[in-house]
Amino acid sequence: MIEIENVTFHHGKSPILKDVSLTIKRGGITALIGPNGAGKSTLFALMARLLPLQSGKISFDAMDIRQTPSRELAKKLAILRQDTHVASRITVQDMVGFGRFPHHQGRATSLDHDKVQAALNVFDLADIAERFIDELSGGQRQRVLVAMAYAQDTEYLLLDEPLNNLDMHFARNLMHQLRDLADNHGKTIVVVLHEINYAAAHADTIIALKNGEVAAHSRTDEFMTEEAISRIYDMSVKVKAVDGLKMALHHV
Amino acid sequence: MARTFCILGLCTLLSITAFMVLGARGNWDFILVFRGTKLVALVLVATAIAVATIVFQTLTSNRILTPSIMGFDALYILLQTALVFILGGFGFASLAPELKFALELCLLSAASLALFGSLIGQGMHDLFRMLLVGVVFGVLFRSLTGLLQRMIDPNEFSVLQGSLFASFNKVDTTLIALATPLVLACCALAWHKRNVWDVMALGREQAISLGLNYKRELMVGLALVTALIATSTALVGPVAFFGLLVSAISYEVTKTHHHGPIFLSSILISIIVLVGGQAIFERVLGLGATLSIVVEFLGGLVFLFLILRRVRV
Ligand SMILES: Nc1ncnc2c1ncn2[C@@H]1O[C@H](COP(=O)(O)OP(=O)(O)OP(=O)(O)O)[C@@H](O)[C@H]1O
Ligand SMILES: [Mg+2]
Numbered sequence: 106m107i108e109i110e111n112v113t114f115h116h117g118k119s120p121i122l123k124d125v126s127l128t129i130k131r132g133g134i135t136a137l138i139g140p141n142g143a144g145k146s147t148l149f150a151l152m153a154r155l156l157p158l159q160s161g162k163i164s165f166d167a168m169d170i171r172q173t174p175s176r177e178l179a180k181k182l183a184i185l186r187q188d189t190h191v192a193s194r195i196t197v198q199d200m201v202g203f204g205r206f207p208h209h210q211g212r213a214t215s216l217d218h219d220k221v222q223a224a225l226n227v228f229d230l231a232d233i234a235e236r237f238i239d240e241l242s243g244g245q246r247q248r249v250l251v252a253m254a255y256a257q258d259t260e261y262l263l264l265d266e267p268l269n270n271l272d273m274h275f276a277r278n279l280m281h282q283l284r285d286l287a288d289n290h291g292k293t294i295v296v297v298l299h300e301i302n303y304a305a306a307h308a309d310t311i312i313a314l315k316n317g318e319v320a321a322h323s324r325t326d327e328f329m330t331e332e333a334i335s336r337i338y339d340m341s342v343k344v345k346a347v348d349g350l351k352m353a354l355h356h357v
Numbered sequence: 358m359a360r361t362f363c364i365l366g367l368c369t370l371l372s373i374t375a376f377m378v379l380g381a382r383g384n385w386d387f388i389l390v391f392r393g394t395k396l397v398a399l400v401l402v403a404t405a406i407a408v409a410t411i412v413f414q415t416l417t418s419n420r421i422l423t424p425s426i427m428g429f430d431a432l433y434i435l436l437q438t439a440l441v442f443i444l445g446g447f448g449f450a451s452l453a454p455e456l457k458f459a460l461e462l463c464l465l466s467a468a469s470l471a472l473f474g475s476l477i478g479q480g481m482h483d484l485f486r487m488l489l490v491g492v493v494f495g496v497l498f499r500s501l502t503g504l505l506q507r508m509i510d511p512n513e514f515s516v517l518q519g520s521l522f523a524s525f526n527k528v529d530t531t532l533i534a535l536a537t538p539l540v541l542a543c544c545a546l547a548w549h550k551r552n553v554w555d556v557m558a559l560g561r562e563q564a565i566s567l568g569l570n571y572k573r574e575l576m577v578g579l580a581l582v583t584a585l586i587a588t589s590t591a592l593v594g595p596v597a598f599f600g601l602l603v604s605a606i607s608y609e610v611t612k613t614h615h616h617g618p619i620f621l622s623s624i625l626i627s628i629i630v631l632v633g634g635q636a637i638f639e640r641v642l643g644l645g646a647t648l649s650i651v652v653e654f655l656g657g658l659v660f661l662f663l664i665l666r667r668v669r670v
Contacts, residue, residue, distance in 0.1 A: 175569060194612075203556065
């Protein structure tokens, strides 16, 4: 269970998150949505201890992120950031291999190699495993970073816009993969999505942030109403049921 | 990889042999001791600069900036000058060299951790901003040094000259006894943490996500860099682009991000360039003083090349 209690965060004087409290239960996929600048990535950075908490408290299964050693947390949660740039010249295989670092501290075992190989296969990277990541396309690089978080094999997975740059084939694949992780491996996944229909199709729960505040937190089918979506994104959107699934027609 | 290291190892042995025997005439006992001392000093300097440069580049996630470019050795010279200014030439000269060095090292560590630690710790990884800060620091430290030197009594100034004008062919050998264990200890620590550096090179966010205590590793790394640069500056004075030349060649020949092979190759390359170069320039060409000019020139060219390549992409 992820518990976020009264988290407030300021950049300089401007408030970014205002007294955010959330409880995310174990298991399943939670989609975090909201307009640009709502504070989604900031909340993720706080949860992953990449930014220091200014006030409030965050814990994973009662492990307070301020008290737990970083190394323990690295085995508890993995994060994919919205924009990761990798400075060094590293091959795809080695980069995914870094996901195993929290488990082996630099001395990889055959178990680690197997897990890396599995991650490469799952995200269709085996063919380009020897390539350098600065020579990949945007979508390929995104898949490498997702595979790295996957290889970290943690109970909690925070993915900030993992569908960035992915074509529809890989985007749907990734969502299916997440579904499999949640349903068959007991993982808890929180994922920032901009395309609300991916959330509608694959998430169990939706949390909406707006202006640094929680604007909605409910089961996906309950959330998917014209009223809720229009209120959060300040635009009118039609919601239609297609094969029993509520879809937002926000493109036209 | 194995072949690369065989070749590097052979070249290193060749350089060291050439340095010891080329143009040797007269009493061998004397030559061995005299040249041996100098060889040890050069190897220490080569190792210190190679390791310091690699660790610094890893901490700042770039392969262009070096501690020297960021003004570390200018800071060392400034502190040394400030000590003479405060203690007076006589007071400074009467300190034991070891004590003096230890004092300077402490001051330098404190100053560099305060200045550079906060800078890098805040995630300041933008190459051009870092470069700008380095240039500003460098100019600031050098002009403060110049100011203090003018204010120091000319008689007292002479005690500074020994250390200010040390160079590759005029090594200050009084500190070898202190420098040897220091450099060895730093290298042992850097080697021990080679897997940690691999992760640190990914940048702050990845390092934290993968479970490192980022602040602590950053401070340890900076302390290492500071101690190594202080040692090399005490022995041969400031060098600007030598470290860059060495690290650039080493990345090029190893083509890896693993710090184990990078450390080894950079130390070997550094020894080859410094000891081999000194053997050729001093013994064969009879131009002892020019090695540093050539090395700095080549390093400068590499620097320009790397910067221009960055600008293009
Ligand atoms: N380093 C910073 N300094 C000042 N303000 C910042 C900084 N980083 C983010 N902000 C501000 O914080 C707010 C929240 O940013 P955040 O990145 O969390 O938004 P987001 O919900 O992830 O948006 P997006 O959907 O565009 O990714 C924005 O208004 C942004 O301008
Ligand atoms: Mg964001």
